[in-house]
C-alpha cells in the first residue's frame with residue numbers, strides 16, 4: 001500500500017469527522033441489512049472510504065466471520081485503519097478487485113459506484129469475488145433535485161467558481177434513475193436485481209461546516225482546488241442561499257434520499 005501524504009490524511013480525517021456523521025453513517029445498517037449479512041459471513045466493502053460500512057458489517061459477522069475493505073485512496077485507508085485496526089484494509093480499484101474468485105458471502109458498497117471509471121467492469125468484479133448465491137447491496141444517491149439543499153449549492157458554485165467546481169458537486173448524484181440502475185446491474189451479470197428507495201436526512205452542524213467541507217474536503221478529491229479568497233466569498237454567500245435549511249438550533253437539515261440496489265450471484 002502506498003503511504004498517504006499529509007494532505008490526503010487531512011482530507012480523509014475531515015471526511016470521517018464531518019461527512020460520515022452528516023451523510024453516510026445512517027446508510028450503513030440499511031445496506032448491511034439489505035445484503036442480509038449475518039454471523040460468520042465473509043464480507044467485502046468496495047470503495048470503503050474511511051470504513052463506516054465495513055465497521056457496521058464487522059459488528060454483524062462476529063468472530064466467526066471476516067470483513068475486508070478496499071479503496072484506491074491511501075488517505076481514506078490510513079484513517080480506516082486508525083479507526084478500526086481489526087479489519088483488513090487493502091488498496092485497490094473496484095474494476096480490478098485484489099481478491100480471489102468466490103471469496104465472499106456478501107459484497108457491499110455505498111456511494112462509490114458513481115465514481116468508478118468502468119461501472120460494469122466493477123460490478124462484474126463484485127460478482128466474480130462472490131461465492132455462488134452470495135449477495136450484493138449497493139447504495140447510490142437519488143438524483144440531485146431530490147437532495148434539497150445540494151441543487152442550491154451547485155448553482156452557487158456554478159455562479160461563483162465555474163462549471164468544473166459545480167460538476168464536482170453534481171458527480172455524486174448521477175445514478176438517480178432506478179431503471180438505469182437495473183440495466184447496469186443486469187448487464188454486469190447480477191441476478192435478482194431490485195432497487196428500493198429510502199428517505200434519508202443530511203445533518204450538518206452549520207451552513208459553514210457543510211459548504212466548507214465540500215470546498216476544502218470534497219472538491220480537492222475531485223481535482224478542484226479553489227483559492228482562499230474565493231472560498232471565503234462562497235462561504236459568505238452560502239449563509240444567505242441556504243438559510244431555508246437552517247434549524248432554530250443553527251444546524252442544517254434537509255432530505256437526502258438514496259437507492260439501495262440488491263442482487264445475488266446467479
Ligand SMILES: C[S@@+](CC[C@H](N)C(=O)[O-])C[C@H]1O[C@@H](n2cnc3c(N)ncnc32)[C@H](O)[C@@H]1O
Nearest residue numbers: 024047048049072073093094110111112115116
Ligand atoms: C463518497 S466516498 C464513500 C466512501 C464510503 N463508502 C462511505 O460510505 O463513507 C467514495 C469513495 O469511492 C472511492 N473510489 C473512487 N473511485 C474508486 C474506484 N475506481 N474503485 C474503488 N473505490 C473508488 C473513493 O476513494 C472514496 O473513498
